[in-house]
Amino acid sequence: MNAYLLCGALLAAGAILSGCSGLPALHPPPPEAAGRYQPLTTPIIAVGDTQEHEATGMPMLDNDSAVDAYVEVAQRPPEQPLFGRKIFETVLTRHPDMPLLHLGDLLDVSCHSEAQRLQKVFELARQPGxxxxxxxxGLLFGIFNYNVADIVRDPDSARWDRACRRGLWLSDERQAPPDQRTAFSKDDFIDSYLDGLIRGRGRLQGFVFNQETRDGHFGWKNPRPDGFVEAVEAHLTPENRYASSFIVQKLRLPPAPGAKRQVKLIGLDTNQLSVLVGTFDVLRGESPGDVGRVQADQIDAAMPWMEEARARGDIVVFAGHHNWRALGGRTRQRIESLMARADHPLVYLSAHTHSGFWTMHRVAGRPMLELNVSSLSDWPVAYRQIHFEYDEAARRLKVVAALMPNRGTPPASDAELLAAWEAATCAGDGVPDARLKARDLQLVSAQREARGSLMDWLYASMWKYCDGCQALMYEHGHRYLDLLLREIRQARIDLGADSDGLEPRRLPLSCQPGGGLVGCVETLLAAPVGGALKPSVALFREKAELVDRVNTRMDQLHNPRVRAYMSCRAVLAAKEDFELTPERFKPKRNLARRLAGDYFRSEASVGMDWETPQSQ
Structure with missing residues (x-):
């Protein structure tokens, strides 16, 4: 979610906001010319925007279905929060020997529960990443930078905490430890990431992290000469200053046999904020999440790596979550000061747009090639398999980035991309394709038809001040949970004995003993919704409890058939939702926009000098 959400919603209501601006033009590189390229690296896998979503917290206006009727990707199909991470699991298991580069937005609401579910996926990975x-x-819905240090007295931070208070805690609020936050801040992300690397999943040995010192700099160099993560510099700032923390990383890309140069990647943290931004700022179009920022201290931390690479003759590739044009002007200048130290062609890898493209920029007086990768949560669902080649005489760096998945050759259309996903997932689940497609179309259509009006959304936004407004908000929440429950029931039936592990040990109190998961779902779906607020909230919490229990057990199912089925359902739903969304509500992801950025292209190169006026 980004500034388009609030801009689109309020424009539909007649407001005029400066933040709703047009998209910058794309300038793909010219057609590839012949050259004497030699491989520098073996492939890595680059993914972005998995956006694991906590769907069982208190209903949130920020991703309400009424808003989704007017803007792009406010509320995803119910298959995504249930099965979406299985797509990521599929990618990891299909490429066990290729290092992984995740270009950010692992989470969505930014909750501890989301991070815990993704951690289960990473535990399956055999490759470094x-x-x-x-x-x-680290920001609520990628936008709100609230003071999570004071959940109790800060109403906005408490709102973030309620959004992340997953179903098990919703069923009985007393179960939530009073001193434990469910919101997941930027410092929490860095803490958890470093802790995961320390335990060896990132192949970092010897890193000593002081858990008691929350404010300070942390530097580390990998003693292993073949480690994927070569060095880390992190700066943690505590409490309400958490958003100015950063972690910048130096990666050692796997060398190709006989390569004469090493390729290093500097992974920048483009979410380094120096100010607190709240709802009013977002309404004015000043969303901290939509604009990437890097402060001077991060550049200072990375500069020695550039000097070392220059001395060694290494090639340095740059990467960050935000695409280049989404970075603030001062941030681009700071990164350019880093790039200016390179005496080789410039390449920047990014995500954030949920779209994907190739484009050229003028940076540090030279051309720079940007490859923006696709999303794993919205169509086009895809990722890239990337390696680098170099023509020493021409001083040209080639990025070879096959669009994935594919069936031997990179897909050249959305239809071929979908067919590749079907071959990789749907073909192995044992459920007829026609039945799955019909079912997903029905479910996605039901979600879209259940949306309220924008006036409903504006009325419900007053939920703090009237019971009727709050009741309407919960009514919308019921609609979405009902679709999740329907999907859980169908998955249990489709997968049969392979899904026995989905049966929770304990069911909500309203469910009959011995009825099992399917019986419990039918009981909750049959319960009347509406009327007094208190019974509606109680029923909502029981539904959320069941969805949460099943979602937790889902992470224990690694049967290839289960993985194939769930990945298939999430991909098909993303495609159906894309097709049913009007073109004007998907400005970044529509096919015309992607074709303008050579989306289906597999390789491009960049030199030291401009070649065509178009590239400027």
């Missing part, structure tokens, strides 16, 4: 922070990895 690195994650760059995204704007959703």
């Amino acid at each position: 690195a994650i760059l922070p995204g704007n959703h990895d």
Whole structure:
């Protein structure tokens, strides 16, 4: 979610906001010319925007279905919060020998529960990997930068905490420890990431992290000469200053046999904020998440790596979550000062747009090639398999980035991309394709038809001040949870014995003993919704409790058929939702926009000098 959400909603209501601006033009590189390229690296996998979503917290206006009727990707199909991370699991298991680069937005609401579910996926990974922070990895919905140090007295921070208070805690608020936050701040992300690297999943040995000292700088160099993560510099700022923390990483890309140069990647943290931004700022179009920022101290931390690479003759590739044009002007100048130290062609990898493109920029007096990767949460659902080649005589760096998945050759259309996903997932689940597609179309259509009006949304936004407004907000929440429950029931039926592990040990109190998961779902769906607020909230909490229990057990199912089924359902739903969304509500992801950025292209190169006026 980004500034388009609030801009679109309020424009539909007749407001005029300066933040709703047009998209910058894309300038793809010219057609590739022949050259004497030699491989520098073996492939890595680059993904972005998995956006694991906590769907069982208190209903939130920020991703309400009424808003989704007017703007792009406010509320995703119910298959996404249930099965979406299985797409990521599929990617990891299909490429066990290729290092992973995650370009950010691992989370969505930014909750501890989301991070815990993704941790279960990472525990399956056999390859080393690195994650760059995204704007959703530490800000509420990727936008709100609340003071999480004071949940009790700060109403906005308490709102974040309620949004993350997953179903198990919703069923009985007393179960939530009073001193434990469910909101997941930027410092929490860095803490958890470093802790995961320390335990060896990122192949970092010897890193000593002082858990008691929350404010300070942390530097580390990998003693292993073949480690994927070569060095880390982190700065943690506590309490309400958490958003100015950063973690910048130096990666050692795997060398190709006989390569004469090493390739290093500097992964920047483009979500380094120096001010607190709240709702009013977002309404004015000043969303901290939509604009990428890097402060001077991060550049200072990375500069020695550039000097070392220059002395060694290494090639340095740059990466960050935000695409180049989404970075603030001062931030681009700071990064350019880093890039100016490179005496080789410039390449920047990014995510954030949920779209994907190739484009050229003028940076540090030279051309820079940017590759923006797709999303794993919205269509086009895709990722890239990337390696680098170099023509020493021409001083040209080539990025070879096959669009994935594919069936031997990179897809050249959305239809071919969907067919590749179907071959990789749907073909292995044992459920006829036609039945799955019909079911997903029905479910996605039901979600869209259940939306309220924008006036409903504006009325419900007053929920703090009237019971009727709050009741309407919960009514919308019921509609979405009902769709999640329907999908859980169908998955249990489709997968049969392979899904026995989905049965929770304890069911909500309203469910009959011995009825099992399917019986419990039917009981909750049959319960009347509406009327007095208190019974509606109680029923909502029981539904949220069941969804949460099933979602937790889902992370224990790694049967290939279960993974294939769930990945298939999430991909099909994303495609159906894309097709049913009017073009004007998907400005970044529509096919015309992607074609303007050579989306289906597999390789491009960049030199030291401009070649065509178009590239400027």
